[in-house]
Amino acid sequence: MRTDRLTPGTDSAGQRGLILRILLLALAFWGIDSLLYSVVYDGGGLGAALVTPEPLELWMRILGVVVIVTGVLFIEYGARREDRERFEVELDEAGVRLQAETAERESADRALRASEIRYRGLFESSPTPIILVDQATARIVEANPAADSFIGCESGKLTTMRIWELNGVPEDEMLGKLRDTAERGSRVVRSRYKLADGSWRDVEVTTAPITLDDDTTLLFGTVTDISDRIMIQEAMEAAFEELDQVFQSVADGLRVVATDHSILKVNETFVELSGLSEEQILGHKCYDVFGCAQCHTPACPMRRILAGSSRVDYEADKKRMDGSTVPCLVTARPYYIEGVLTGIVESFRDITERRLAEETIRHMALHDQLTGLPNRALLSDRLEMALGRAHRRSDGLALLFVDIDDFKNINDQFGHAAGDKLLADFARRIQDVLREDDTIARMGGDEFVVLLPGAKKRSDATRVLTEITRVICEPFTWESETVHVSASIGVALLEDTGEPQDSLLRRADRAMYTAKEAGGGNAFAKPLHCADSATGLRRCPPREPGESDLTIESDDRVRGGRL
Numbered sequence: 222m223r224t225d226r227l228t229p230g231t232d233s234a235g236q237r238g239l240i241l242r243i244l245l246l247a248l249a250f251w252g253i254d255s256l257l258y259s260v261v262y263d264g265g266g267l268g269a270a271l272v273t274p275e276p277l278e279l280w281m282r283i284l285g286v287v288v289i290v291t292g293v294l295f296i297e298y299g300a301r302r303e304d305r306e307r308f309e310v311e312l313d314e315a316g317v318r319l320q321a322e323t324a325e326r327e328s329a330d331r332a333l334r335a336s337e338i339r340y341r342g343l344f345e346s347s348p349t350p351i352i353l354v355d356q357a358t359a360r361i362v363e364a365n366p367a368a369d370s371f372i373g374c375e376s377g378k379l380t381t382m383r384i385w386e387l388n389g390v391p392e393d394e395m396l397g398k399l400r401d402t403a404e405r406g407s408r409v410v411r412s413r414y415k416l417a418d419g420s421w422r423d424v425e426v427t428t429a430p431i432t433l434d435d436d437t438t439l440l441f442g443t444v445t446d447i448s449d450r451i452m453i454q455e456a457m458e459a460a461f462e463e464l465d466q467v468f469q470s471v472a473d474g475l476r477v478v479a480t481d482h483s484i485l486k487v488n489e490t491f492v493e494l495s496g497l498s499e500e501q502i503l504g505h506k507c508y509d510v511f512g513c514a515q516c517h518t519p520a521c522p523m524r525r526i527l528a529g530s531s532r533v534d535y536e537a538d539k540k541r542m543d544g545s546t547v548p549c550l551v552t553a554r555p556y557y558i559e560g561v562l563t564g565i566v567e568s569f570r571d572i573t574e575r576r577l578a579e580e581t582i583r584h585m586a587l588h589d590q591l592t593g594l595p596n597r598a599l600l601s602d603r604l605e606m607a608l609g610r611a612h613r614r615s616d617g618l619a620l621l622f623v624d625i626d627d628f629k630n631i632n633d634q635f636g637h638a639a640g641d642k643l644l645a646d647f648a649r650r651i652q653d654v655l656r657e658d659d660t661i662a663r664m665g666g667d668e669f670v671v672l673l674p675g676a677k678k679r680s681d682a683t684r685v686l687t688e689i690t691r692v693i694c695e696p697f698t699w700e701s702e703t704v705h706v707s708a709s710i711g712v713a714l715l716e717d718t719g720e721p722q723d724s725l726l727r728r729a730d731r732a733m734y735t736a737k738e739a740g741g742g743n744a745f746a747k748p749l750h751c752a753d754s755a756t757g758l759r760r761c762p763p764r765e766p767g768e769s770d771l772t773i774e775s776d777d778r779v780r781g782g783r784l
Contacts, residue, residue: 242456247256262649291441350444352379355437356430357384357441358402359395362439371444373417388412403430404439423448474549474569477556482506482523485564492568494549496541511569513537522553526565531555540570548576589663591641592648600670604722607674611718617677618715620670620725621650621685622733626707626741635702642699643706652697654688679745682712686743709737 226577256621260582350368352361364379370765372379373389385395390412401410407429413421428442452723468475474491478484487495495502495511507523508516515521515537522533533553538546555562587599595603604620611618625647648669654659660672671689676682696703711732715727728746736744 227546240255260691279323313332346581350385352442352444353431354384354399354440354442356440357438359385359392359399368444371416371422371446372414387414401442402428402440406710411447421775422446423451471568473569474571476502476507476511476567476569477564478523478567479564480523480562482508484510491569494539494541494547494571496543496545507567511539511541513539519726522551522567523565526553526555527562534554536572540655548572592645592663594648594652594669597658597662597664600660600664600672601722604672604725607672608676608715608718608720608722610727611715615718615745618674618725619673619676619680619682619685620713620715620729621673621689622669622711622713622726622729623669623689624733624737625667626709626737628706631706635699639699639702643704645695646697647706651689651693654692655685669728676714679712679714682714682745686710686712690743707741709733709734709741709748710743712743756775 344363344365347365349364350367350371353363354360355362361379361384362380366376368379369376383392384399385392388395390398398410402410408429409425409427412424412426413423414424423446425445426442426445428440431439431441433439435781465577468486469488470593471488472490474494475486475488476484476491477486484502484505484507487499491511492499492502502510515535520535521526522535525533531554533551535551537549537551539549539551540546550572552568553565556564556566556686587596587602587721588594589596607618610616625644628640628643631643644663644667648663650659651671655661655671658674662670665671671684671685673682676685689708693706693708696705698704711729711734713729713732715725732744732746733773735746736742
């Protein structure tokens with residue numbers, strides 16, 4: 222309540238009364254002064270003034286002074302009365318205000334007490350342990366029953382303790398932490414509290430500073446027991462670590478890919494397969510890292526998994542960053558997190574060795590083991606393809622049946638090892654003079670077949686025959702032995718594009734035996750439609766001058782060494 226408002230004469234009305242009183246007092250002093258002047262200077266004193274010949278003027282002056290003084294006193298009385306009445310009004314108003322303020326304060330006090338009771342009830346009944354700590358001294362100033370129960374001590378026991386007696390933190394360090402908390406505001410910290418029975422529990426404390434009217438700072442803290450949570454978390458971390466160890470130790474390459482094709486996780490085997498570091502892999506798109514021909518196609522495993530497939534298996538040549546490829550057997554499965562499909566898990570098995578083994582088996586099944594040449598099965602396949610191409614293009618084809626003369630003598634005189642080496646060298650010499658599209662195959666023993674696609678005329682086959690004759694007539698050597706060999710070659714030209722391969726082989730084989738019976742050399746087989754047949758065939762086309770049905774060309778053979 223403001224006391225200056227209860228001081229009389231301080232408002233504008235009091236100021237006006239004060240000015241009027243000053244004026245009246247000035248007039249009174251003026252009248253007294255005039256009277257005294259008349260008495261002192263005119264009459265020579267009061268007694269003389271009474272007997273002065275002009276008494277009426279004197280009395281008039283005295284009367285004027287009296288009137289002025291009386292007016293001044295009256296005005297002063299009225300002003301004081303007015304001030305008193307105004308003061309009483311202001312006093313009444315101040316009383317009303319005081320009553321209102323008192324009522325308001327009492328209402329606030331009641332609300333505060335109610336709030337204190339309510340929050341005290343919440344504090345007392347809260348199942349969460351709550352403690353109040355003096356920031357300056359670290360003394361526990363208040364603790365609710367839940368805190369007492371959690372620590373396992375009697376009610377009020379905690380308020381006799383310092384906070385470092387609970388968490389075991391050294392005093393200086395604890396005071397520093399409390400000071401830091403008071404400055405930084407609310408925070409959440411992890412700690413360990415020692416219970417009354419001597420055991421320790423992991424806790425999470427949420428603290429906030431509270432400043433009282435006397436500038437005392439308290440730290441309000443709620444305590445949450447997280448020992449079970451930490452134990453579960455540690456168990457989960459151990460399980461995840463174990464799973465990660467399994468993930469990393471799997472012999473196959475593994476990677477986890479999100480639905481946006483970004484790579485989330487890989488194991489060490491995948492890193493080795495891709496030839497990249499883990500930093501170069503994680504976060505990149507799967508089709509940019511170890512991609513294959515299936516990427517960006519409907520065969521993409523991600524597309525198939527998202528479309529509903531529960532498993533995708535396929536073989537692919539995965540591309541490495543250096544341009545090389547790794548043949549892999551790939552298996553893709555859905556990857557779920559809390560029941561939501563978030564990507565796929567792919568496993569990559571390097572099948573390079575299997576491919577090599579398959580290639581070896583396939584090569585062994587289709588190639589001669591001694592010479593490495595195609596065998597009868599692969600020759601049949603290539604001959605069938607050449608016949609089909611000849612039929613589509615109306616193209617020619619020649620088949621040469623080659624047999625080494627007197628090969629048995631080489632085995633008998635020099636041994637089978639020498640014979641095997643001669644066969645391998647013989648095959649290599651013929652292969653060296655053939656075109657890339659030509660094929661030489663070993664039929665078994667010392668018999669070979671040469672396939673010449675595109676050979677339409679006898680001259681086409683004769684050029685090859687000349688080269689073959691030249692290279693096989695050169696001496697063969699091993700260790701200290703030198704041997705010259707000869708060969709009988711039968712040639713069959715495709716005359717009819719509809720002729721089956723068995724017929725063409727038989728004609729070349731008969732031509733070879735015809736040449737061998739004639740003492741060696743080359744023999745061209747009769748055309749198919751001129752061959753002997755029980756049913757008879759159409760007539761042969763006109764021959765060129767000097768051409769016979771069967772031509773045998775013999776060369777003088779150089780026979781050296783022991784053969």
